Amino acid sequence: MNTVKQLLKHKNFMFKLGLVICIGWIVIAIFAPLLTPYHPINDQNIVGRFQPPSAEHWFGTDSLGRDVFSRVLYGSRISMSAGLITVLISFGVGILFGGIAGYVGGVVDDVMMRFSEMVQSFPPLILAMVIAAALGPNISNSILAMAIIWWPNYARLTRSIVISVKENDYVTASRILGASHLRILYREILPNSIGPMAVMATLDLGNAILMFSGLSFLGLGVQPPVPEWGAMVSDGVLTFNYWWISTFPGLAIFSVAIGANFIGDGLRDYLDPRMRKRA
């Protein structure tokens, strides 16, 4: 609890801005039905299509006459949750995998790391395409595909952190006191490794959303007419004269990516003892 309080007191403007942006998008995602003037799918109006931004349609309308503003707000539901779920799954799997490899070491480490290198050696987009194509293009399959590509990064980072943390004398001291391996892992090693991992995860959120949008852009993520930022950008690209169709979802992606990066940077500063001032 203390940590959270201190984090909020953090005098870093960018960090707060990032927090506002990301929490803002989560709130929007939750309350989208209350905030949107139109239904994102059903309110079509062929006559009123390709309208530029106006008081009635803040972000204009798309090729089917749907309100882009409403679709961008609704799109946050899928984009934010796809990004968050991908990062969370990778984070969990990566910590478990990398933590065990780094802590146990030896042959176990060799085998586990060779395996993760193997996964990582596939070109990510191609692997995602293969998985999405094999299992069928839908949201959960693309999230699964992304998690499969994503976790080795976390595993490798966790492993290297755990290897350096376990060299500390307080870990040896804990062993000499008779603590079990499990206790050492979660009392001594995890609390001292989680910081850089959390930084990586926040920095990654933007990337994950971008990648998911990329998959949708290629037609592998969500299927029309579901609103998703990447798919909306790709819609607009075909009708380039009507710039608003892809610009606004593009800006939405950009804002989350930037916001998450601000949070990650702030977190990193906070966790670096040299940058940290205590009250």
Add this chain to the structure above:
Amino acid sequence: MSNEVLLQAQDVRQYFTVKKERGQKATLYAVDGVTLSIYKGETFGLVGESGCGKSTLGKTFLRLYPLTGGKIVFDGKDISRLRGKELKEFRCKSQMIFQDPSSCLNPRRKIEVILSEPFIIHGLYNTKEERRRRILELCDMVGLSSAYLERYPHEMSGGQKQRVGIARALALNPQLIICDEPVSALDVSIQAQVINLLEDLQKQLNLTYLFISHNLSVVKHCCQRIGVMYLGKIVELASAERLYQNAMHPYTQALISAIPVIDDGSERPIPQQIVLSGDLPSPTSPPVGCAFHTRCPHAMERCGKERPTLQEVEPGHFVSCFLYEQIP
């Protein structure tokens, strides 16, 4: 110091497998055939260059590694193959104090939490008040104000952190404490305080110390017996007095001659400094024969072929060198 042996090591060997470049594996002979006894209540000094295996020997005695070979008997009980519950019981009897106060305490925990760990792990003092009382008692013993209990390690000085480390080592009432260069990272002014504290605690609690250092003058001051280690082996072992008056092994002689002498105006001759040539050989490929022969000023032909063994040349004084070989 009594005549009762607390810890007896017989031909203790601790090898590690290390990776060399291009993924090749090599054996690192960190501790290679150490035989010694530590008596109850004494301070046994262990000296030697960096990398000669002092810390490894200490940690081997604490059963931190699976023993490669040999036998360790602690308080009459063979502990070399202990596992599980028995090993955990042994953990209460021997503890360690570390060199680097900045890495010996978990930076994310308050001192009180750090000092509660031993009791939680072993299920002692189950109520909060009892535990608190014991922690305050420990603070008192090591001269730490109870105000520090609410602090994080980075809010304390090196000397204070070292006191916390000592308190943690005492928490389970151990008999043996491995002091691995406990003062070498501290300010000179604080070094003396910590050494005095260790000596007081030893008297109060009847502790036995294995005192590791690469600094012979510190060891001379506080140890009764001293073992000199070179490349994983004990090359000379004697009482502190005898070792300084009558160092026999050429390596010990070199170490002692390197202690800076203060010219106090007395007539004492200033000893000639013996400078060793060359570096410590790699512990992955120790020299054949006597480990020291590559740097020994008295090396003979024989030294490069045969390995000398530790022999008692006068009562309680052991040397591993062909110069003192008694013809049977």
